Amino acid sequence: MTTLPAETPTIFSLSDIDQPPATIRRYWLRIISDGLGEPVRVPLLVAKGTEEGPVLGVTAAVHGDELNGIRVIQRLFGDLDVSELRGTIVGVLVVNIPAFLRQTRVYTDGFDLNHVMPGKENGRASEVYAFRLMDRLIRHFNFLLDLHTASRGRINSYYVRADMSQEATRQLAILQNPQLIVHNPPSDGTLRGAADTLDIPAVTLEVGNPGVYQRTLIRSGIEGVHNVLSHLGMTDDEIIAPASPPVICKRSYWIYTHTGGLLTVDVDLLQEVKAGDLIATQRDVFGSLKEQYLAPEDGIVIGRSTMPVNRSGGRILHLGIL
Numbered sequence: 001m002t003t004l005p006a007e008t009p010t011i012f013s014l015s016d017i018d019q020p021p022a023t024i025r026r027y028w029l030r031i032i033s034d035g036l037g038e039p040v041r042v043p044l045l046v047a048k049g050t051e052e053g054p055v056l057g058v059t060a061a062v063h064g065d066e067l068n069g070i071r072v073i074q075r076l077f078g079d080l081d082v083s084e085l086r087g088t089i090v091g092v093l094v095v096n097i098p099a100f101l102r103q104t105r106v107y108t109d110g111f112d113l114n115h116v117m118p119g120k121e122n123g124r125a126s127e128v129y130a131f132r133l134m135d136r137l138i139r140h141f142n143f144l145l146d147l148h149t150a151s152r153g154r155i156n157s158y159y160v161r162a163d164m165s166q167e168a169t170r171q172l173a174i175l176q177n178p179q180l181i182v183h184n185p186p187s188d189g190t191l192r193g194a195a196d197t198l199d200i201p202a203v204t205l206e207v208g209n210p211g212v213y214q215r216t217l218i219r220s221g222i223e224g225v226h227n228v229l230s231h232l233g234m235t236d237d238e239i240i241a242p243a244s245p246p247v248i249c250k251r252s253y254w255i256y257t258h259t260g261g262l263l264t265v266d267v268d269l270l271q272e273v274k275a276g277d278l279i280a281t282q283r284d285v286f287g288s289l290k291e292q293y294l295a296p297e298d299g300i301v302i303g304r305s306t307m308p309v310n311r312s313g314g315r316i317l318h319l320g321i322l
Contacts, residue, residue, distance in 0.1 A: 010041060014090065014140040019048045022082045031097070031132050040098065042137070045077045045091040053087025054232050057141035058225060060092065062114045062148065062191055063106070064099025068207040068214055069147025072221035079222070087234045090141065095133065095191075103211070105151055114148075117194035134194055143172065143232065144195045144202035145225060149210045153307035154315065157269045158220055161192070161204040164248070168201035175231055176205055176224035177242040179270060180302055182249045182320055206303075249320030252302055256313050257282060261290045263310040265317060271301045273319075280316045297321065 010028040011017060019025050025048075028041035058076065060069030073091035080089070094100045098108045107113045107126040116123075119130025138144065150156035159180035162173035173181050186193030186202070195202035205224065208217035229235040247270075257263065261282040267273060273295040280293040293316055303318035310316075 010039065013136045014044075017046060019046060021048055021050045022085075023048055024077060024080065024082055029137060031136070032129055042095065042097060042133070043093045044137075045073065045089075045093065047077060047080050047082050047085060047089045047091075049082060049085030049087050049234065051086040053085075053234050054142040055088045055090065055140060056228065056232065056234065057090045057092065057138065057144045058147065059095050059144065059191065060147045061094040061100050062096055062146065063112070063151070063210075064094075064096050064102060064104050065152060065210045066105075066147075066149040067211060068149050068209075068218055068221065069205075070094065071213050071218045072147055072207065072225065075218065075222050076225050084236065085229075085234060087232070089229070089234070090137075092137065096129075098129075105210075114191055115189040117189050117191050118197070130194075134198075138191070138195060138200070139198055141195070141200050143168075143228070144192070144200050145172065145228065146191050146195075146202060146204045147221060148204055148206050149208050150206065150303055152210050154303055154305050155209050155269065156206045156303040156318075157301075158208065158217055159206050159302055160246075161206070163196070166201065169203055171231060172201060172203045172228060174246070175227040175239065176203070177220065177227070177240065178205070178224075178246050180247045180249060180300070180320060182252045182302065184252070247300060247320070247322065249300065249302070249322060252299075252318060252320040254318050255279070255293065255296070255316045257291075257293070257310050257316060258312065259290055260311040260314070261285070262308045263305060263314065263316065264308065265304045265306075267301050267304065267317065269301055269304065272299070273301065274298050282310070295319070 008026045027044040109125040111126040118134045120127040160173040160178045161184040164183040192202040208214040230237045277295045299319040302320045
């Protein structure tokens with residue numbers, strides 16, 4: 001591995017990079033300007049191999065409080081031997097800079113950046129940010145792994161969302177060695193969906209919980225990326241097989257509360273439930289029982305709420321249908 005330069009250059013597009021083979025470089029990608037007219041820049045790590053090959057993008061922190069993916073990318077680049085790499089890896093350490101600086105999930109205009117992709121050239125603030133991100137960065141990838149976590153007040157299993165009807169994305173999903181895979185065609189304004197419209201195979205990997213580093217899940221995320229590198233012929237590493245095959249869900253959905261109060265979720269992550277099983281109990285502030293929630297059908301718990309205070313329409317759990 002070559003020594004990193006003392007200064008980190010600012011670029012306006014991934015196409016601006018003219019990097020020697022067998023090197024790792026840091027870059028700032030300028031996206032927008034802030035209220036002072038100063039540049040808002042996205043941090044990139046770029047590893048260029050000794051031979052031509054695919055461009056694999058690995059993105060983190062599309063939501064500003066999702067941190068595990070950042071550490072996955074840092075560790076990935078720390079472990080790389082670029083002298084044996086074919087192609088290019090682009091690690092996007094923080095996608096949503098304004099939200100990251102505020103440690104919030106959503107963009108500064110209140111919109112979820114992962115539901116406005118591919119954005120608009122002349123739209124509201126989040127749409128412009130999304131458009132420039134797609135134009136200056138994402139469209140240059142051949143494959144994309146988008147790393148996420150649960151939102152605040154929730155926890156997730158280690159799972160992947162992917163279109164399992166497409167062979168390329170099916171393979172990317174399985175190579176992550178997740179606990180679960182949810183079949184989810186990308187059609188909801190996500191980064192994954194925007195990549196798909198550009199014929200870039202992409203999956204979303206949910207790496208644990210928000211606002212923390214979780215070492216075990218970070219190691220699992222790194223393992224999944226290395227498996228993809230081997231699968232794409234970018235490295236000669238052996239593909240690590242899963243300890244057990246993933247649970248495949250044909251669809252999934254969240255179950256919500258009908259009324260407000262203090263919520264206790266009575267099931268754990270990865271627990272299989274049957275239709276009619278008790279999944280949560282809600283009480284008022286005095287401790288009186290208000291409602292009990294039952295599983296509407298057979299399924300498995302993908303994620304669940306950890307926040308007792310829950311208003312009407314609050315999330316209870318994310319149910320996967322096998």
